[in-house]
Amino acid sequence: MNIREEDIYNFIIGRTPILVNRILLRNFRKEKLDITMEQWSLLDLLWKKDGCTQHELGARTFREKASITRLLDKLEQQNIVIRVPDRRDRRVRFVYLTAKGKSIEETATRVVRETYKHAIAGIPEEQVLICKRVLNQVFENLAEEGDHWTACETA
Amino acid sequence: MNIREEDIYNFIIGRTPILVNRILLRNFRKEKLDITMEQWSLLDLLWKKDGCTQHELGARTFREKASITRLLDKLEQQNIVIRVPDRRDRRVRFVYLTAKGKSIEETATRVVRETYKHAIAGIPEEQVLICKRVLNQVFENLAEEGDHWTACETA
């Protein structure tokens, strides 16, 4: 294959993710939602399964535990989630949505869905699927190479 | 199309770019290169065209000018680039590679190329091309919607 080094930038971690993140943040602000894309990615898990552990949130969003700690700090400051220690294992803290956390699900989900629709407008569905599969394969290829998240943890 | 909100995270700005960035940073460190992925993206432009303006670097990597300022601060501290004011327009500063900046091209490019090869190993070339096109189309779709970078500037 004709390898061009700059592809890895333009292609995977470059301007497209930067722009998507920027637009999504602006769209949240338009709807008076004071959350970030990263915070949303945790909330999205909690809306589906309230009471995850921090470890679980990290494994599923592929973030370092330190990042999870800090994202939850912000969410807790805004009274969107609370951390509840596990009585059986006092190292563990379960993360629960507050009433406020539950109440923003509908609006936030709508913003994300509309932004996503806009992002993929006019692109044939099968191409979007291929793109997703390629990115997932890239993930698998690199995850083998020594990261502490194993495939089974993230699955 | 069957829209799943979480796709926008998993798919475009989620774990794959995070992992690619992480692995690339580690691979730079293994080769004793003290640069980041973001710094590399600027150097890659300079190796092809020395003496870009900061505005140009921002337009081509799709970063805010403030980000460019800070990335160049770091590169200048490491004696990898220097900023030279334009005599004709004293607002403008041209960015030039130093001898050190030129000397790391080969190693840095090799690291990026090998990481990229590893990332796309086993994925049919035509699928990688489709993936790139999809991400570029996503970029175009969202760029229309009110960003100050116009298509012509980034082209």
Place this chain on the structure above:
DNA sequence: AATTTGTAGTTGCACAGGAAACTAATTATG
């Protein structure tokens, strides 16, 4: 049972991005 090893989460440091306010210089306008 006491020590070692492993795990969940936190904190400090360095680096990166977005937005907005700001400076200095240039170009457009009246």
Place this chain on the structure above:
DNA sequence: CATAATTAGTTTCCTGTGCAACTACAAATT
């Protein structure tokens, strides 16, 4: 020509990430 609008770049504030050191606790080892 003088003022207004624009442009290039910097700075500040807030948020997010990686890594490493750290705390607290649990589980395994001897």
